[in-house]
Amino acid sequence: xxxxxxxxxxxxxxxxxxxxxxxxxxxxxxxxxxxxxxxxxxxxxxxxxxxxxxxxxxxxxxxxxxxxxxxxxxxxxxxxxxxxxxxxxxxxxxxxxxxxxxxxxxxxxxxxxxxxxxxxxxxxxxxxxxxxxxxxxxxxxxxxxxxxxxxxxxxxxxxxxxxxxxxxxxxxxxxxxxxxxxxxxxxxxxxxxxxxxxxxxxxxxxxxxxxxxxxxxxxxxxxxxxxxxxxxxxxxxxxxxxxxxxxxxxxxxxxxxxxxxxxxxxxxxxxxxxx
Amino acid sequence: xxxxxxxxxxxxxxxxxxxxxxxxxxxxxxxxxxxxxxxxxxxxxxxxxxxxxxxxxxxxxxxxxxxxxxxxxxxxxxxxxxxxxxxxxxxxxxxxxxxxxxxxxxxxxxxxxxxxxxxxxxxxxxxxxxxxxxxxxxxxxxxxxxxxxxxxxxxxxxxxxxxxxxxxxxxxxxxxxxxxxxxxxxxxxxxxxxxxxxxxxxxxxxxxxxxxxxxxxxxxxxxxxxxxxxxxxxxxxxxxxxxxxxxxxxxxxxxxxxxxxxxxxxxxxxxxxxxxxxxxxx
Numbered sequence: 284x285x286x287x288x289x290x291x292x293x294x295x296x297x298x299x300x301x302x303x304x305x306x307x308x309x310x311x312x313x314x315x316x317x318x319x320x321x322x323x324x325x326x327x328x329x330x331x332x333x334x335x336x337x338x339x340x341x342x343x344x345x346x347x348x349x350x351x352x353x354x355x356x357x358x359x360x361x362x363x364x365x366x367x368x369x370x371x372x373x374x375x376x377x378x379x380x381x382x383x384x385x386x387x388x389x390x391x392x393x394x395x396x397x398x399x400x401x402x403x404x405x406x407x408x409x410x411x412x413x414x415x416x417x418x419x420x421x422x423x424x425x426x427x428x429x430x431x432x433x434x435x436x437x438x439x440x441x442x443x444x445x446x447x448x449x450x451x452x453x454x455x456x457x458x459x460x461x462x463x464x465x466x467x468x469x470x471x472x473x474x475x476x477x478x479x480x481x482x483x484x485x486x487x488x489x490x491x492x493x494x495x496x497x498x499x500x501x502x503x504x505x506x507x508x509x510x511x512x513x514x515x516x517x518x519x520x521x522x523x524x525x526x527x528x529x530x531x532x533x534x535x536x537x538x539x540x541x542x543x544x545x546x547x548x549x550x551x552x553x554x555x556x557x558x
Numbered sequence: 559x560x561x562x563x564x565x566x567x568x569x570x571x572x573x574x575x576x577x578x579x580x581x582x583x584x585x586x587x588x589x590x591x592x593x594x595x596x597x598x599x600x601x602x603x604x605x606x607x608x609x610x611x612x613x614x615x616x617x618x619x620x621x622x623x624x625x626x627x628x629x630x631x632x633x634x635x636x637x638x639x640x641x642x643x644x645x646x647x648x649x650x651x652x653x654x655x656x657x658x659x660x661x662x663x664x665x666x667x668x669x670x671x672x673x674x675x676x677x678x679x680x681x682x683x684x685x686x687x688x689x690x691x692x693x694x695x696x697x698x699x700x701x702x703x704x705x706x707x708x709x710x711x712x713x714x715x716x717x718x719x720x721x722x723x724x725x726x727x728x729x730x731x732x733x734x735x736x737x738x739x740x741x742x743x744x745x746x747x748x749x750x751x752x753x754x755x756x757x758x759x760x761x762x763x764x765x766x767x768x769x770x771x772x773x774x775x776x777x778x779x780x781x782x783x784x785x786x787x788x789x790x791x792x793x794x795x796x797x798x799x800x801x802x803x804x805x806x807x808x809x810x811x812x813x814x815x816x817x818x819x820x821x822x823x824x825x826x827x828x829x830x831x832x833x834x835x836x837x838x839x840x
Contacts, residue, residue: 422598451801
């Protein structure tokens with residue numbers, strides 16, 4: 284459980300990036316944080332594992348204030364995958380990269396081997412086990428960074444733009460994996476611009492603007508509110524765009540899911556046929 | 559006029575155990591807007607790197623076959639010579655930026671062309687405005703956000719007004735509205751100034767509508783090529799794991815359920831909405 288109370292944060296250049304943000308993240312929550320470039324999203328999530336400490340206000344992870352503990356101590360609970368994998372990767376092989384944190388946390392050799400093999404397989408990286416991460420494509424490096432965090436199985440997973448550079452299949456895998464984590468009561472927080480991915484995952488959505496939270500609600504409510512989204516430089520999901528244009532036909536406009544879209548249109552077609 | 563001609567290209571990175579590009583032939587005509595997609599690691603980026611000779615000159619490795627760009631064989635020309643013809647925007651903008659200010663980064667290529675100060679000023683301001691970063695011109699490119707860096711990288715290439723612009727997932731860090739604006743700018747340049755555009759993208763929801771020449775790659779090969787409406791409708795494309803635009807997918811689902819909205823497969827939500835409006839309001 285992460286409890287954030289009225290935090291402010293300023294960078295050295297005196298730009299206030301967070302202007303009073305409060306949020307309670309319960310165990311098992313799945314949250315997408317959205318908002319335009321510069322809204323403070325990344326600054327905000329860096330407070331979850333103590334990478335940044337608030338200028339004022341408090342962040343408590345499982346009851347412990349982040350100012351009173353170390354990033355290393357928090358890391359085991361809160362796993363962080365950065366936007367740019369190159370800031371995270373440094374080992375000579377993909378395998379070493381994934382094993383690194385596990386070694387640091389003191390897992391035994393057998394467990395490390397098991398976890399590494401599992402993570403490689405899960406993220407379709409087995410064929411690159413002995414390859415240098417720097418020879419891989421951008422999308423693949425991103426997966427290595429994700430694998431290295433997944434391997435130590437943190438309670439809370441924080442993902443900064445996890446879908447950048449990922450193809451359709453990898454995104455679908457990521458979505459399934461998050462669903463799987465949900466069943467284990469793990470907490471997942473992701474920062475993303477990927478409206479389509481959010482529409483497919485259906486998480487709780489938090490919208491940030493100018494260093495503040497401006498909306499907090501279920502995906503279906505937030506992603507179909509065109510005014511709110513436009514103010515945050517986000518476009519409606521494709522499906523919602525279609526239904527917004529169809530509103531003169533008397534169809535609902537709050538649809539984000541493709542299966543619901545199909546059924547709604549088919550029932551409209553049927554209704555016309557019976558008239 | 560063919561502006562890019564690739565024949566039987568096979569390329570292996572140094573130390574690579576198998577070719578990243580494995581027998582690719584492709585012809586791109588001047589003024590086309592070509593969209594290249596495919597699963598990650600399929601060779602899209604490597605292919606783009608051949609267009610200005612980064613592969614093989616910078617990355618080394620072994621190249622077989624031929625790549626002719628703007629009449630030049632890339633193996634016999636330096637990357638700096640190719641830069642006059644081809645502008646490349648990479649996936650990761652940080653690799654591309656180096657100057658002390660955004661403005662200087664955008665001006666760098668022009669300085670190298672030996673352009674007059676006045677003309678350079680005009681071009682730089684034009685590119686900064688087009689990409690919406692005029693206000694950032696005096697900032698360091700390393701201080702601005704990932705999304706803003708991407709715009710700087712795009713502005714640097716646009717300022718050069720090359721014959722061919724190659725963009726490798728150029729807006730991945732941008733918020734959706736900014737991404738859409740950038741794509742509109744690029745599309746407009748393509749339409750109005752006949753600049754050839756090669757765009758690498760996974761997100762076909764945003765981009766399929768701009769192209770009439772879609773290339774789908776898988777495992778180093780081109781497996782489908784041609785009209786995006788036919789390709790995105792085909793089962794094969796889904797099987798490879800290409801992200802079909804939601805509008806195309808919905809159209810397909812409706813057709814499978816027995817309701818054909820229109821003869822033409824839609825590529826964007828606007829297209830499908832218009833088709834549905836027409837059919838359902840009759």
